[in-house]
Amino acid sequence: MQKSLRIGQILYTNVLPVYFYFQQERFEDQIEFIRQVPATLNQAMARGEIDLGPISSFSYAEHASRYVALADLSVSANGRVGSLFLFSKKPIEQLNGAKIALTNTSATTVNLLKIILSKFYDYEISYVTQEPILADMLREADAALLIGDDAIQAVRRGGDLHVYDLGELWHQFTGYSMTFAIWAVRKEVLAEQSELLAEVHNSFLASKRKTRENPAPLIDYVHTHFGGDKQEWAQYFQGLQHDFGDVQRIGLLYYYRCAAELGLLPAPATVDLWQAGGRQTNTTLTR
Numbered sequence: 001m002q003k004s005l006r007i008g009q010i011l012y013t014n015v016l017p018v019y020f021y022f023q024q025e026r027f028e029d030q031i032e033f034i035r036q037v038p039a040t041l042n043q044a045m046a047r048g049e050i051d052l053g054p055i056s057s058f059s060y061a062e063h064a065s066r067y068v069a070l071a072d073l074s075v076s077a078n079g080r081v082g083s084l085f086l087f088s089k090k091p092i093e094q095l096n097g098a099k100i101a102l103t104n105t106s107a108t109t110v111n112l113l114k115i116i117l118s119k120f121y122d123y124e125i126s127y128v129t130q131e132p133i134l135a136d137m138l139r140e141a142d143a144a145l146l147i148g149d150d151a152i153q154a155v156r157r158g159g160d161l162h163v164y165d166l167g168e169l170w171h172q173f174t175g176y177s178m179t180f181a182i183w184a185v186r187k188e189v190l191a192e193q194s195e196l197l198a199e200v201h202n203s204f205l206a207s208k209r210k211t212r213e214n215p216a217p218l219i220d221y222v223h224t225h226f227g228g229d230k231q232e233w234a235q236y237f238q239g240l241q242h243d244f245g246d247v248q249r250i251g252l253l254y255y256y257r258c259a260a261e262l263g264l265l266p267a268p269a270t271v272d273l274w275q276a277g278g279r280q281t282n283t284t285l286t287r
């Protein structure tokens with residue numbers, strides 16, 4: 001039997017603060033989790049196979065008329081992210097005319113790279129999309145873009161490549177924060193499941209708050225399951241923001257404007273926020 005809500009979960013550690021204390025037992029008969037990389041979740045949401053969950057903020061914009069976003073949840077950073085890297089054989093200053101391999105797991109970051117290299121560097125680049133395996137990607141390309149745990153593992157392995165953090169580049173050029181994922185809900189689900197949705201939303205928010213107040217149990221967990229160094233994980237989670245307030249909203253809307261300017265999106269999108277009580281806030285940029 002189909003459960004009442006099918007919820008996506010990005011397979012990467014970056015969303016764990018929002019899931020770590022989620023009260024799964026409480027909703028056991030009512031919800032089902034679908035764990036996948038962002039590009040797969042984006043498609044599943046668009047096809048109506050998932051009811052809510054984190055998707056690429058770029059994909060949200062492509063389908064904005066059909067979605068709303070759960071208030072105050074995102075995967076964002078105001079500067080360095082630590083899990084979105086361009087690995088390059090040459091310094092970025094020498095990449096004009098280069099061939100760059102893009103991971104097939106992303107929608108936001110691949111377009112962020114296109115914006116940065118086209119708008120801020122004025123480069124002509126030829127892009128190919130591939131599975132996220134760095135050695136294969138760099139066989140023919142001059143540089144490769146990875147996100148999530150693939151990027152974390154590749155940077156850990158080290159090597160003599162030039163490595164650029166996309167959140168950091170964006171912040172250097174614009175001064176803005178960047179939001180990579182937001183928790184989208186299909187509009188049909190709002191009418192059918194608003195009570196359950198409110199409870200699920202609250203449980204996500206509570207998990208986020210609890211891991212922020214005391215990150216140690218989450219850090220122990222990722223250290224055990226994903227290796228690495230506890231101090232590095234602590235820094236990683238400190239650098240990420242899972243809120244969606246004014247700082248994140250303004251940065252994201254600017255990204256949407258840049259994407260539309262380059263023809264990557266048909267038009268700059270807005271984000272409609274949903275929270276229990278039915279209050280929706282339209283986040284059109286007014287400045």
Ligand SMILES: C=C(O[C@@H]1C=C(C(=O)O)C=C[C@H]1O)C(=O)O
Nearest residue numbers: 038056083106107108109148180
């Ligand atoms: C911070 C990250 O944000 C991610 C990047 C995404 C994208 O590029 O489409 C989507 C969701 C997030 O997982 C990351 O993967 O490291």
